[in-house]
């Protein structure tokens with residue numbers, strides 16, 4: 197099948213979180229399975245753009261509202277990612293340093309979607325599937341079905357994958373003219389609660405919907421930032437498919453970012469070397485268990501409880517553990533997390549920012565990875581942790597409960613807790629410090645975790661079934 201993935205992120209071109217990881221890997225494994233998968237995304241000014249070769253694939257123009265714009269589609273010249281990567285260059289709109297966070301993000305992503313459809317409309321043939329990811333590409337199913345300019349493609353099957361339903365891309369009706377002319381009777385397919393809601397529109401118009409774990413699929417029917425009734429109504433076309441991870445990128449045996457590579461057989465010694473390097477760099481005690489948090493510092497990840505939880509643990513478990521944070525997001529949380537560094541030197545450190553290399557080093561060095569998420573559609577961090585022999589400590593929600601079994605259960609290998617609260621985290625940290633003393637148990641868990649298969653190879657077939665059903 198020929199599949200076009202449309203997304204705002206794709207690793208290694210541009211990544212702000214897990215969306216980038218998934219869109220960067222799934223097409224590669226679909227191609228390996230015999231499909232012809234491609235990715236099209238905005239052209240941001242990233243390092244990957246400047247360090248690779250590109251060829252022009254298409255030049256076109258379109259309108260967004262009454263603004264005329266030219267665009268160019270360029271293609272990575274060597275197929276080095278294992279699939280064709282296309283970038284949409286719209287001068288002045290998409291060619292920026294960051295992916296999100298501009299006042300005109302609405303215009304940017306609508307123009308991106310119009311450019312993608314204008315490009316596809318000029319193909320001689322039609323792809324089998326247009327696979328859109330999250331709300332940034334969420335207007336495509338509506339535009340294909342209802343915009344006069346794209347009618348020729350109205351029957352191309354569309355699949356929406358929801359990585360995060362918290363963000364829906366709300367647009368006021370005063371900006372409705374940004375969407376190309378469409379059949380006016382169909383305005384309801386754009387609307388949710390008197391607002392244009394790109395995610396809701398995609399849920400209504402896509403032929404099939406997937407979420408990134410089965411538990412999250414059920415959760416959306418009672419917790420989806422206002423779309424609960426819609427998910428209940430559309431449940432017939434929804435499927436939950438647990439994400440995979442790219443075992444080639446995330447492999448402790450070959451990971452170029454690590455001080456010392458290791459495998460299942462050498463995990464204890466390998467982790468020790470990586471931990472030593474991190475502890476030396478960040479002034480921590482390598483003899484103590486190392487707890488790490490990596491992620492966006494936002495409410496969904498329960499980042500707001502981290503400062504309290506760390507202070508509590510640092511006080512009550514004095515001298516028994518070290519903690520390290522890598523993340524960015526809410527400014528107040530960043531400030532609080534930074535502040536602890538001065539109070540508990542030697543036992544705690546924080547790097548505020550985004551650092552891909554350091555994230556790999558931390559998965560390898562840590563003994564425990566904290567994920568107290570309030571909402572976690574799938575979660576990739578815990579799967580990376582498993583692969584690097586790091587015990588995940590997760591709140592029982594979404595994909596976290598689909599992938600982590602508490603060590604109190606038969607063949608359990610992680611630590612689970614029920615509430616995103618300082619109390620629950622304190623208890624979880626206490627349990628972790630206890631198990632750290634039992635080297636036999638810890639060693640068994642590490643080896644067991646590293647052998648769990650979360651590869652994309654095992655997942656690709658589930659997506660193929662969804663495409664076939666569409």
Ligand SMILES: Nc1ncnc2c1ncn2[C@@H]1O[C@H](COP(=O)(O)OP(=O)(O)O[C@H]2O[C@H](CO)[C@@H](O)[C@H](O)[C@H]2O)[C@@H](O)[C@H]1O
Nearest residue numbers: 213214215359491523549550551555572573574575576577
């Ligand atoms: N400061 C930093 N420096 C370096 N790396 C950092 C970083 N902050 C985050 N990362 C990296 O970003 C990724 C985060 O992925 P997650 O899946 O945990 O969360 P996210 O909420 O972004 O993804 C959403 O989409 C994914 C994919 O479907 C779902 O798994 C998830 O539940 C959903 O919320 C990981 O690769 C992590 O290492």
